[in-house]
Amino acid sequence: MRSSLPAVPKIDSAGAAGMPAGSEAAAGSGEPAGRGQTAGSEWPSHLRSSLESLEYTQPGLKALWGPDVDQALLTNDAAPALWFARTSSASLAVVARLFLLADAVPTASAEDALGADLTSALRAAGLLVPADAGESHSGDQHSGEYQVEGERRLVSSVSIVPYSLPVGVPRLVGQRKPDTLYLASDFGTLTQPTVLDGRYVLGLGGAGRTLIEITPREAVTTAADIGTGCGIQALALALHADSVIATDISARALEFTRLNAQINGIDNIETRRGSLLEPLRGQAVDLLVTNPPFVITPQAARGQFEYRDGGLPGDQLMRSLVRDIPGHLTEGGQAAMLGNWEVAQSGAEAGPVAWHKHEQTASVGSAAGETSLMVIEREQLTPTAYAHTWIRDGGVARASGQWNADTAAWLDDFAARSVEQIAFGWVRFKRSAAASAFAAADRISGPLGANAAGLAAFLDTRMAMLEWLEGAEDSELAATAFVRGSDIVEHRHHEPGSENPSVIEMAQGTGFGQTLTVDTALAAFIGVADGSMTLRTVAGALAALLEVDSDKLCQQLVRQVRDILPLGFVYPVLE
Template sequence: MIPDLSPERIDRLRDAFRAANYDADGVLELLGPSAHAALGRNEPAPALRVAADAGPLGTLVRLFLLGMPEPREEVQAALGELDVDEALDATIVVADGERLRAGLDIRPYGTGEDSWWVVSDLDSELRGGRTLDPDHVLGVGHASLSLVRATSRRPVGSVLDLGTGCGVQALHASTHARSLTVTDLSERALALAGATFRLNGVEAETRGGEWFDPVRGRKFDLIVCNPPFVVGPPRTDFTYRDSGLAGDDASALVVRQAPSFLNEGGRAQLLASWVHKEGEDWQDRVASWLPPGAGLDAWFVQRDVADPDLYVGTWLRDAGYDLNSPAGIAKANEWLDWFAANDVIGVGFGFITLRRTDGPGEVVCEDLRQAFDDPLGPESDEWLRRVDWLRSHGSTEELLSARLRTAESTVLEQVSHHGEEGWETIVNRLHRTDGPGWQHEIDELGTRLLAGFQGAMPTGELIELLAMGYGEDPEELTAAAIPMVRELVRHGMVIPVEWSGEDR
């Protein structure tokens, strides 16, 4: 069923939220840091205690954030000019005996200075543990938040949010784009996303249809996509996660088709999953998805790999299945049988950045499974900038003539053991202390070279001095140093001297 979330009803709902101070700051101020943190851990008792007798704001918190049944008169007082009967007709609330419960998940969502409301369907817990409906519209979850953090926020003209769901990616895009287009196969998702946009005063063109069909013949400056990337048999139990395509074909489809919808220099940033098979390199697999002959820079970042048992259990719980029930066991066995039949030993998960270029592109696949706090979006901007610089210094002569500086965020860790002559260094490891925290092990001559990267002389002269001081052959040392220098530049551990001191 598609809820009747007319613009007039949404406008009155927004007025009620504003009057009650039901926004990210207002909820935090009411609950306080401790109860707010407990709510984030799914521990409702502290928030219930604080929200009791807290007027309309307390009612909205209990109704929408805690899933509690509330008296009709208190709900009406909290909804202001939006009549309860209209809210029932729109399934904003639903009857629960003599009381009312939330029929939709409508909650404040804020990051930094931005504060919005997001409309989605209630999760399994707020539905009393019942399995989700096939057309369930997911709210702001870990996956969508990870894509938010991995997306560049540079100003752009046009953005396509492919498979918008509740619309959270488009909300963030609205802060740095002139125009928004969102698509989704699900009519329910488009209705809830439309309510999200109306609540927040965000203008977005909405189009229904499969994959890129609604925007054939158009091009964009940025495409963001959190596709139904769950890996498994070809089915569509839930539209928010299942594509109807087998294995990782949904992720492959987006990577293959997205470039033809990008303007020159345009980017696509998406979440994706890929299978790991015995004897197959995951890097070769994902790189094969790129359309042949396209001028593309592509950065594939693997953030995690799950074994099949863990993967299946996680997604079944996410959908509200009881894993000990006959239905849960049957569904798990069906899924695991498909993994076994297709030689799947793991499922990788990560981010992909694509950029249209007017010439041969750079394709890099990297494991980035270490923990780090900085968002990956700014790093994707810098990664592409460094790719451009390396491309402009493609020959050995051009790189040797460049003046480089070791970045301030690069530190050297040395591991030593006690030998016959005292402490002897056995490992030299470079760490980048910001961004994704890259690490590289280098030899003793490498540490000497980086110590000399202070921008005073060209790289080639530094290598010649190093070879002279250590009795090494200059040509052999140059041949060994060039790949290392390129990799350190690519990871932002060594930077061109002209970038030093920039506020980036």
């Protein structure tokens, strides 16, 4: 049984974002669905002010119920938070029950927490609605809570959750909590035990958080969020872009985007309805981000979702974006994207780098030829693990008939293409006619380093280093001085009684947090890399100590530096 979806709360009586009713552009037309957020009602801004004053933030909630309950929420278990909130009289607990936990609260409690006037406005907008007496929206009895017979109760029709902006993302201006966005979306599997509706609009998820963290954050004129969903990427882009275009095939998603812009006091987002890049109508932008519907779903599977299933076989949707995104970037423009791609049993080269190289070769003089591509593969899953992940994501009960049928459909689909693994990763693009375009991929698994300026800033540096390496001959590297990353430490492992180390490791505290096993020469090169000597000079000195050929050692160090430079172990001293 699928859960039904409520209407998106109204911003005013005329229609979402102050638009005349029925003015949403038709799917695929690419026509603007509304510019700005000229709502005829003030309740979204009043709601934000109330949530801020109650400390309805990620740190505020953790302080309310403690780290144990907070950790349970991170594993998609709302039960401990429900137990705590239902036994608390704090206004913050009431708000959390309404907007995070999908729980019904007494009308009087809602009015005490939010104020009678705001509660009335939220009811008029359709955000707060009456609940069935004696049963919560979360679907169980109000255990641990005193109830008055016949007491009127309210539930929220949609979820509204706080999101703390990560390091590196500009802050909101003029807000009491400038580091917090409030995101309205549909309630998901945290609180809903039934299979989700196909038109479900996802709120704050792991993929969305990741995309925010890897997106370049320099100031730009025009940015675009392709497949905006609830608008989380568009909201972040709006903090450092003059204007933002947010596109989605789902009219419901665009309603949420406009609502979230209103709640957060953001007025420079234009929504356009249509599929993927079509609404741009050939327009080039300075920064493009997309968390597309990249899930590889068999076309025969039931229960596809607009927010994650692209409707194309295999990884063809990802392939089309890698092909088309360069043509929508201005000179110097950049893009960031997440996605899945298949790794075939044959071992043939596949994925974004292979697709991009094909476009560069097939279309000489095209945008692809001027665009560099950097891929960071974060994980690979087997077909079985991948299928289980996404079937569970849709709320299908394990061991049910639908679970078994969907699993069979997924495995049949992968087997038909001899797929052995499904990769997930990040893709960054940069278009520049003046630089040498490259296409590079690395597999980085496990926890990342601590990046004080944000992960995106490290990726920006990595892109610059790869660009420099692409245009630099070996002789230029040999003539360049390098400086060691300030976070690098060395570990030497000795066998008992041995004077010489059996293993030398270089560990990185920032960046990707990598640990490399290095040889004696490379360890010595990194150790003396203070920017005062060229690589060739260091190689000559080391060759004398190690009693090896100087030219051969220089060539070896050049090859090794090409590998470690993009990881951030050393950096060139450039004029």
